[in-house]
Amino acid sequence: MDNSGDPSTRSWSTPVGAGIAGCVGGLILLGGAILVANDPAGSVLMGIAGVLLVGLGAYTLIVRPRLELSPGNPATLTVRSLTGRRSYTPDRVERIRLLSMRRVGRRVGQLEMDVLDDDAEPGGPDGGFSDDARLLVFSRWDLGTDLISVVDELRAAGFRVDDDR
Structure with a gap:
């Protein structure tokens, strides 16, 4: 998926919709964990699943683009992670x-x-x-x-x- 503004640069990352869906699904699970508070085991499991899903959704939205290819002589490959960007020729x-x-x-x-x-x-x-x-x-x-x-x-x-x- 090309998410770049510069047409000569190609970039790839998880679709935005998937990140938003993960965050929304995680919030729904967290709400469900509160609603079933009379079932402690279910509440804990739903709470953990909700936090993990929100974390995954947020990660996919923050770490964009995941991989980017910039043309040139030589071309540059940029990888993005939570710790920042690193470029490689x-x-x-x-x-x-x-x-x-x-x-x-x-x-x-x-x-x-x-x-x-x-x-x-x-x-x-x-x-x-x-x-x-x-x-x-x-x-x-x-x-x-x-x-x-x-x-x-x-x-x-x-x-x-x-x-x-």
């Missing part, structure tokens, strides 16, 4: 990998990235991957779109992508 991304696995009778995908922070040395001792690489994992929920289209755009921007399609 193709030389600081060791590997991007699209995984497809079977779960509960259907195929689900994950986008894995091995990235190097500013103080990390590229390449391991045997010429492989660095021991200082951080693993970032994104699902369709995180990016709000089909992972194959994201992988294709990252590859077109100059990032090295491994996929098992």
